[in-house]
Amino acid sequence: xxxxxxxxxxxxxxxxxxxxxxxxxxxxxxxxxxxxxxxxxxxxxxxxxxxxxxxxxxxxxxxxxxxxxxxxxxxxxxxxxxxxxxxxxxxxxxxxxxxxxxxxxxxxxxxxxxxxxxxxxxxxxxxxxxxxxxxxxxxxxxxxxxxx
Numbered sequence: 001x002x003x004x005x006x007x008x009x010x011x012x013x014x015x016x017x018x019x020x021x022x023x024x025x026x027x028x029x030x031x032x033x034x035x036x037x038x039x040x041x042x043x044x045x046x047x048x049x050x051x052x053x054x055x056x057x058x059x060x061x062x063x064x065x066x067x068x069x070x071x072x073x074x075x076x077x078x079x080x081x082x083x084x085x086x087x088x089x090x091x092x093x094x095x096x097x098x099x100x101x102x103x104x105x106x107x108x109x110x111x112x113x114x115x116x117x118x119x120x121x122x123x124x125x126x127x128x129x130x131x132x133x134x135x136x137x138x139x140x141x142x143x144x145x146x147x148x
Contacts, residue, residue, distance in 0.1 A: 006043035008052070011066050013041045015059035029058045053137030054130075063133075067140050 016026060027037040030051055039045030040055075047055065056063040064070055109117065120128055 007069070008047070008066065009041045009043040011061075011069065012037075012047075012055055012059075015055065015061045015066065016041075018061070019059040021059065026055065026058060030054050049137035049141050050130075050134040051137075052141075053133035056137075057129075057133055063136055063140050 012026075016023065023037040023041060024034045027034040030037065032051070036045055040047050040051075052066055053063055056066045120131055123131065
């Protein structure tokens, strides 16, 4: 999906400023070069879903805001409280939204979905969060694409 790179870049810049982080510090957290982050901020490079999710986590902003500019009013990010755990309220909001949009007959896991769940259970808690952020990023991008 194509996201307006310039707008995303402006939001990344705002998130960095709010979090008191430099582009170099964000690059280190993402495992990319400072030039890549500079390209994101300038709208020259498009971060993938996993990178967007990680930017949101590192900067303490919602992924929804980073992609759409909209916020979830139920959740206020406290930039001084960074951790590797997800806010359970955010998780519940996503679960409630997905359940409301998913027909009951579609709630049974496919073999592939069951395999993914089983693999995730073997990951460390930190790695589980990385997987979840990646999936949430891809899901948020897909939601944005459906709106356009």
